[in-house]
Amino acid sequence: MAVKKTPRAAAKIDQVPWSGIRPAPVVLVTGPETFLAERATGALRDLLVAEDPALEVHDIEADQYSPGMLATLASPSLFGEPRLLRVTNVEKCTDAFITESISYLQAPADDVTYVLRHGGGVRGKKLLDTIRSGVGGGIEVLCDELKKDTDRIDFVQAEFRAARRKIAPSAVRTLVSAFAEDLAELAAACRQLLADDDQEITDKTVDRYYGGRVETNAFKVADIALAGRSAPAIVQLRHALATGEAPVPIVAAFASKIRTMAKVSSFRGSQGQAASQLGMAPWQVQRAQRDVQGWSEAGLANAITSIAAADTAVKGGSRDAHYALEVMVRVIARRGEDR
Template structure:
């Protein structure tokens, strides 16, 4: 991908985009606490870069445990001149070394590299976020879909993008059935789009999701985070056997762990922390209860294995099922026993 394709003219206003239409650029900021939309935005950018440069070299950085100089090393031109894609996650917990290196990099981005910055919300690293926006690079804001109307619009857009039809009452029925978590709602849309031969109606939604206890990604994550490995693995296997996609399951694990990591180092009341981190107060309170059962080492180990599983289920492994099972096992066995 040439520089003209990745580097946008610098202006004094951010080049705002949605997760559905963001275009790869030399620097892209994917911000906001909704992990699923953030993952979709990053998937879209990754797909664009790979389409333009099939031999692209993909690197991933964790801004919370970043080592000085790692960004420069990953973006440096290689001997064979491959396109570089660097995905930096965890910016909401970035260390000072990452902040310094990233600010320096923004002054002169590499022409044959795409740097995607994932910030989950909060005030940490505001100087870097402001610099990205001031530079005119694409900025995607991934906020939770809290209202039913937003979830209805999401479902309608999923079917429209797939050139498939769903009746309006079926859209509402689907939101009512599996709309608590966006990743689950998206997985349900994908399943119906794949299976339906005609327009999806209420009867089909009810047949798939009505009155049935769902083995969902978040139930897998809840069991793993509780340290119940047998339940987490059996729920996972049932979910996969009934057609669940490994990607949203890993997203659910990542979401739970990210919430713990955010809250672990925060101080103040639950409402103060919620405002600071851009989280719901009840989620903060839940994370505060859960984090007491974790050691810092166990949490870091679980985050690392989940990041590895995320890469593997998105194409870096021939056995994504094993990758998810391994992550669930590590997480469940990392919980400190009371």
């Protein structure tokens, strides 16, 4: 069932991305991307510790909340140390938590930073609406999923920019392709590269660390096939399947590549216009234009047909899904031509 989202446009408080978190009496951290939420709250803690190393940190689980807990933790301490109250599971909170938090918002305690993490859903909506209305003087930190490759590319570039290090654009794309399913793993890969290599990060660097993972990636198989290298593509396909790559994502990777090529091939205009009107990054347009060179309309049609057949096969329509994948790879490597 689809999760109903609270309209953010109605908010009267500042809404900032996870990377723009800053101290405020109340900090509402929303969105489904757990890794970014943890990164944001960790950054906030570091900022507060930098202001006062005596910071006290208290963690509250909203789904296990007991009446009176907030008042106790927010009450003035003996030596007046600043406090950070971090609340998790607000999307599963108790009724007492909602009632007492709304009451607290009317007069937030001095030297207390109240952070509420809400992962999504309608539970606690009254509390969220109160914060968004401006009561309590809070801000909202948005931690949406990075679904698009362009978003993940921006993330990687920001990681290296923050470290004042250089990484080649092609190396960024390779990293994103290798860790497309897990943002935490992508961030960890960036940290390892930054820690272990003090030179500019290139494709060779990424391949040295993550070559095995990159080689078994579905998009890697597609790239080799699109380069017209049928035999190596089949070898990589078999290796990918043998190391756990599922058939369905492999077909999806080919479908994504061919679909993008078809869009670009039929577009008449500049690269910038194509990027804008097709909703793609300039590098995606450039790569698709390169990949589609030498393809005919009939070849693209045959490729699409072969992908559709493979998709049916890997979803139960054939007893030998792996063979169907190999047929698809060979058709793509021949640019869809019958020969």
